[in-house]
Amino acid sequence: MRTSILNMLRNYPNEYLSGEEISRQLAVSRTAIWKHIQTLKQGGYEIEAHPRRGYRLKSVPDFLLPDEIRDQLQTKTLGQQEIFYFEKIESTNNEAKKQANLGCHEGAIVLAEMQNGGRGRISRSWFSPAGKGIWLSVVLKPPFHPYDAPKCTLLAAVAVTKAIRSITQVQCGIKWPNDILYEGKKIVGILTEMNAEMDAINHVVIGMGINVNISQEEFPLDIRETATSLSAAAHKPIPRLPLLQEILSALEKEYHKVIQYGFVEMLDEWRELSVTLGQTVDIIGVSQKSSGLAVDIDKDGALLVEIEGRIEKIIAGDVSI
Ligand code: BTN
Known part of the structure; x- marks a missing residue:
């Protein structure tokens, strides 16, 4: 029900929607609508309630609902x-x-x-x-x-x-x-x-x-x-x-x-x-450390590093720039 009310309010972004209209469309009492609106407000929705015009959705909370x-x-x-x-x-x-x-x-x-x-x-x-x-x-x-x-x-x-x-x-x-x-x-x-x-x-x-x-x-x-x-x-x-x-x-x-x-x-x-390619990188290996120029990645996504004239393929692990 709360989702339906919200969807209705969303459909009229800058307008008021009367409690009567919402209750008619959703076939529930105006008191029930009012209660759902209070719950939505507690959940961070900013909903303006005007005595004659009805409800208007002002903002939604920054929750990832x-x-x-x-x-x-x-x-x-x-x-x-x-x-x-x-x-x-x-x-x-x-x-x-x-x-x-x-x-x-x-x-x-x-x-x-x-x-x-x-x-x-x-x-x-x-x-x-x-x-x-x-x-x-x-x-x-x-x-x-x-x-x-x-x-x-x-x-x-x-x-x-x-x-x-x-x-x-x-x-x-x-x-x-x-x-x-x-x-x-x-x-x-x-x-x-x-x-x-x-x-x-x-x-x-x-x-x-x-x-x-x-x-x-x-x-x-x-x-x-x-x-x-x-x-x-x-x-x-x-x-x-x-x-x-x-x-x-x-x-x-x-x-x-x-x-x-x-x-x-x-x-x-x-x-x-990439911010790695073209940079000198330190390769953080299990046993030894080395550094070289990151020249490319290959078709498998491995990093190709030029070290003393030869190309080393780094398959896993970490490098630091
Ligand atoms: C890393 O850089 O080491 C990877 C971090 C990944 C963190 C995300 S947060 C969402 C997802 N759930 C987890 O427990 N880890 C990943």
Whole structure:
């Protein structure tokens, strides 16, 4: 019922809608409408109530609520059928893997306002304060060979970078393999996890942590010098909802392009958005450290680094610029 009331108010963005009209269309009493309006207000919706004219929707809260996400979402599958939304959760990736094992559809998304066990790559934790970022996991069932699954991370990095640039104008770029940086500081991290047989992928969970409205002082001391947020980069608060909708839309476009035409074009886009290529990088290996010039990525997404005249192929791990 609340969703129906909201949808009616949304359809008349700058106008008042009388309680009588709403109650007639939805076939419920005016008292019931009034109660639902109070609940919506408590949930952060700004609704003006005029004694004679009725109700008018002034603003919606910056929560990533499923109804708000679906409204104006320009995707065919991502976020269309299943949106699992939590105020607080351990990790959206853990929940997405659980939902995938229970048989959720491709395109299901898991979102949380905060995570208390957010996970990063290489067993790191991910700082995920309430309402200040987009902590999102997407379930895909790609028709690729498991060998190609790591390229889902590159694909996601391309999509998120494009979406951020278009919505916020923050000129961020991709550091190999999957960090998105602004002026050398990390704004987005991506963690892709796969469930596969020898020759087929069951599902892939792409987890994205996007630091949206976190001030520099709010970051824990150990990452304060290396992390930043979109609001810090843009010097203004960034509404999360349109950004999330654009990320889903861009991710779906990249994904369908890869399914239809293969990885070549996406890898070219990655090269264009990269802040790693052309830089001297330190390779953080298990046993030894070396440095060289990052010259390209190959068809598998491995980083090609020129060290003392020969080309080394870096398949996994981290590099620092
Ligand atoms: C990294 O850079 O190390 C990857 C960070 C990935 C963080 C995101 S936040 C949403 C999703 N849920 C998690 O537990 N991790 C990913």
